[in-house]
Amino acid sequence: MRTTDVVVIGGGQAGLAMSHCLTGRSIDHVVLERGHTANSWRTERWDSLRLLTPNWLSRLPGWTYRGDDPDGYMTAADVAEHLDGYRTSFDAPVVGGTEVVEVAATSDGHRVTTNDGEWHARAVVIATGAASTPKIPKVAELLPNHIDQVTPIDYRNPTQLSDRDVLVVGASASGLQLADEIARSGRRVTLAVGDHVRLPRTYRGMDIHWWMNVIGQLDERYDEVDDINRARRLPSLQLIGTPERRTLDLNAVAEQGVDLVGRLVGVAADRAQFSGSLANYCASADLKEVRLLERIDEHARDTGLDDEIEAPTRPEPTRVGPPSLGLDLSSLGTVVWATGFRPRYPWLDPGLLDRKGSLVHDGGVLPVAGMYVLGVPFQRRRKSSFLDGVGDDAIELCDHLVDHLASSHGRRRTNHR
């Protein structure tokens, strides 16, 4: 058994940010990584994927974007390289090829069992990311065998799909991007649309993330929003990062010939059934988009930007015709489940999870002393799960962790915020 003060589980943006903070405090720790640094960025992303946030918005404690295209968007390989550079910059103690099997409380801390022996630590930081397992609805089990089912984790590009029709389920960033790309490959695509967040790529000449950053939306704190559970469940933003900075919304994919339908709600008699609620979901998303743009205009007015930037515009409402309520499955070759992700913690005490399998935490502080989670959606701020957002959370959690190490002296106690 090896001993250290802190075991960080996961060597992505969150794990490295925490490692940087711990290094700065001279706290002995290891970062256990199942593969290489930024493993999922290397192995679980489709070919054309780029980050939704611009390059400059990838600041981590002690690290910033080093390239020559601050307004561009990183590919998955660029992200892996960005994080590799970060790891090397402070010589993070990453132990690669190490899969965690169990984390258990002991009388004076925590025992982390891996495929390569045990670690004993006084604190554990779970930094395994928000997107470890695709969420697939139960209705998937009812699909006939002739239909291939893929998720954003195993999708690479359209050539791996059969030539037959494709149903993409889910209209957040992944679903919209894949529907767009697959439709451009010449396949007939139907997109099942539920709750979504519509945004323009740029507004008044500036990237929408630049605006969300300056109006303070990305910094909104978890203890300030009305309903944190709802905020944490919010689907990812309908955006794509492309060199031409184009807007990807439902109107744009419809122009590529994608058929828009409501949520997939059932499969019966060889037909997929869709909800008739499409118009309401689109109306809600349009209203929320306009509210954000109004907030931006107000900020521009208040800060005297109005004369320096382009005039305000309003997006065309989402065009929704009478949607089809069913789809004959016989012509369908593939269903793409872009229905979101859930974290998975098979190595944790199930008592630490809620009934949906998410960690119960207060801003990243678990109810068990010395246990933390970092990098989950809206952990402490709206930007928590973004590359640029995890750093501020890491700094605050590190403060809490240092206090714990100083005061615990190995005794078991309950975490307090």
Place this chain on the structure above:
Amino acid sequence: MTITEASPVDNGVNVTALLGAREHMTEMPELAQFQWRADCKWVNGTHSRTTVNTFSGAGGEQSHRQPHSVETDHPELFASADNGMTPPELVLAGLAGCITAGVASVATNRGIQLRSVHATVEADMDLAGILGIDSDVRNGFNSIRVRYEIDTDATKEEIEAVVAQSQKRSAVFDIVTNPTAVLVEVV
């Protein structure tokens, strides 16, 4: 219903009680398990009377303040006595009643005072379905349109957002837009 001091507007909705129930049922999910019941008796011809009284939920057996009944029948056009609305029209009443209740609740929660709310509903149906003339035509509505006229000081965008949110949380909107497993048996 009473309105607490915390509520700045009075639409007759006790939002505090609703939010309290929500908090309770979040903590104890079993309290949220409800069963609704209806009791239908044939009267004559196409005329039936459906009565609701008891239901279960919030951890026990419940009942309405008093039993409520509704008559359903067909119009004279179809040689019926027209003792009540047709069952599909009753569904429209359920839809409009449900979304309107939601409008009042959401508006109150958002501090919006309502002066009047008026919904008109249109639903298209091709009777070639239920009469068995064309098997490609569905029995139910092809489409439903609900139009709201709402008198309030809130902006059009605010009230549109209220109506959108009300649909999002409406039981009957969900019931008519999404399939439900239905089992009918004879005992």
